[in-house]
Amino acid sequence: MELFKQTNFDFLRWKWHFIGASLVLSVAGLVSLAINGGPKLGIEFKGGMEMTAKFVGTPPVVEVRSSLSKALANPPSVETFENGSNEIAITTEGADDATLAKNKQIVIDTLAKTFGHPDNGKLDLNNTSIGQLADRLRDPFQKAGIQLSDPQIDQLAADIMGSRNKAGVGVLSSLDQVRSVPGVTPQIMNVLNEQTYVSPYTVGRDTQIVGPKVGADLRAQAINATLLALAGMLVYIWFRFEWIYGLAAVIAVFHDTIITIGIFSLFNREITLTVIAALLTLVGYSMNDTIVVFDRIRENLRLSRREPLDSLVNRSINQTLSRTVLTSGLTFLTVLSLYVFGGEVLRGFSFALVIGILIGTYSSIAIAAPMLVAYQDWRAQRGKAAALPAAKKARV
Numbered sequence: 001m002e003l004f005k006q007t008n009f010d011f012l013r014w015k016w017h018f019i020g021a022s023l024v025l026s027v028a029g030l031v032s033l034a035i036n037g038g039p040k041l042g043i044e045f046k047g048g049m050e051m052t053a054k055f056v057g058t059p060p061v062v063e064v065r066s067s068l069s070k071a072l073a074n075p076p077s078v079e080t081f082e083n084g085s086n087e088i089a090i091t092t093e094g095a096d097d098a099t100l101a102k103n104k105q106i107v108i109d110t111l112a113k114t115f116g117h118p119d120n121g122k123l124d125l126n127n128t129s130i131g132q133l134a135d136r137l138r139d140p141f142q143k144a145g146i147q148l149s150d151p152q153i154d155q156l157a158a159d160i161m162g163s164r165n166k167a168g169v170g171v172l173s174s175l176d177q178v179r180s181v182p183g184v185t186p187q188i189m190n191v192l193n194e195q196t197y198v199s200p201y202t203v204g205r206d207t208q209i210v211g212p213k214v215g216a217d218l219r220a221q222a223i224n225a226t227l228l229a230l231a232g233m234l235v236y237i238w239f240r241f242e243w244i245y246g247l248a249a250v251i252a253v254f255h256d257t258i259i260t261i262g263i264f265s266l267f268n269r270e271i272t273l274t275v276i277a278a279l280l281t282l283v284g285y286s287m288n289d290t291i292v293v294f295d296r297i298r299e300n301l302r303l304s305r306r307e308p309l310d311s312l313v314n315r316s317i318n319q320t321l322s323r324t325v326l327t328s329g330l331t332f333l334t335v336l337s338l339y340v341f342g343g344e345v346l347r348g349f350s351f352a353l354v355i356g357i358l359i360g361t362y363s364s365i366a367i368a369a370p371m372l373v374a375y376q377d378w379r380a381q382r383g384k385a386a387a388l389p390a391a392k393k394a395r396v
Contacts, residue, residue: 007318011365012310012373018366022255029262039265042272043208045219048093049100052204056173059088071110072103081344100209108203116199123195126171126202133157140191156183171202222276229283244375249290252368256286256359263355269348278352286360289324290368296320309376313369328361
């Protein structure tokens with residue numbers, strides 16, 4: 001299937017414009033990284049504690065930040081999510097695992113003191129577990145003459161906690177929402193009113209605690225993984241084609257990675273483990289796109305040795321343009337959907353792929369291929385053969 005046929009765009013005519021655009025993006029990203037002291041690292045790499053909290057209404061970020069700043073030794077980071085949800089992320093740093101665990105408990109206690117009712121002796125349904133709720137209800141049920149076995153009480157507690165997750169924003173706004181839970185009779189509701197209450201928030205169950213040493217190890221491993229991936233691809237293309245092809249491809253992919261990280265810095269986005277996974281995916285995707293163009297250049301070099309390299313490279317890019325637009329376009333629509341509908345957990349991963357696919361496709365055409373022509377011009381200036389050496393035939 002071809003989207004269009006026999007295109008004849010003169011891409012190399014605009015090579016200096018392409019290079020200028022790449023330099024602007026690269027310099028802007030590097031300047032941003034320098035101003036910010038490097039990329040904004042996620043909790044996995046810098047170490048620390050991160051938890052989320054959901055509120056019934058708009059999160060009171062200022063009040064949360066103020067109360068936690070007074071309770072913690074170092075001011076925490078309190079941020080809302082981009083999708084306009086009722087959720088906030090609370091991040092603290094610590095020198096060791098014990099300090100991080102202590103900070104976690106301080107955050108939980110401070111939120112309860114600020115937004116809950118800690119002195120009423122009741123159990124907060126928005127911040128308790130199934131087991132705690134079941135244990136709290138057993139004796140009151142018995143005193144109230146409610147005949148339920150332990151397994152039945154456990155199931156009822158599970159259903160009540162499940163109603164919290166089904167409540168519009170993932171947090172109960174009123175005890176009345178529990179009335180619709182199967183098995184909750186008026187008698188049971190009376191006990192719940194006596195023993196429980198709902199605060200206007202709930203602490204997320206996905207709290208992360210990463211020690212500084214583990215964070216440093218993960219950071220080193222992420223850098224090594226990216227560099228080894230680039231080195232491995234350079235070696236592969238060197239043997240598969242010629243060294244200049246491999247060098248051009250790796251420089252183009254390095255260009256993609258630098259620009260993507262720079263854009264993350266410009267948008268003040270965190271580099272997390274999922275973002276590293278996206279960058280490695282981008283490296284492979286961009287390299288594959290570049291190899292397709294290089295393979296067509298190599299084939300045309302064997303068939304048209306006398307054709308000027310500028311014309312041959314342009315023709316090769318145009319011959320693969322339909323394939324590039326189809327594959328990159330469909331992949332871009334997929335990751336764009338993932339970015340829009342994938343939720344906050346996948347936001348960094350999908351954003352990296354959205355940017356990476358655009359930059360990767362662009363670099364295959366506007367950076368990698370023109371480098372071959374630049375190499376030819378350099379050889380000509382040194383009085384050597386002007387023609388780009390054709391790659392060896394691949395063994396079948």
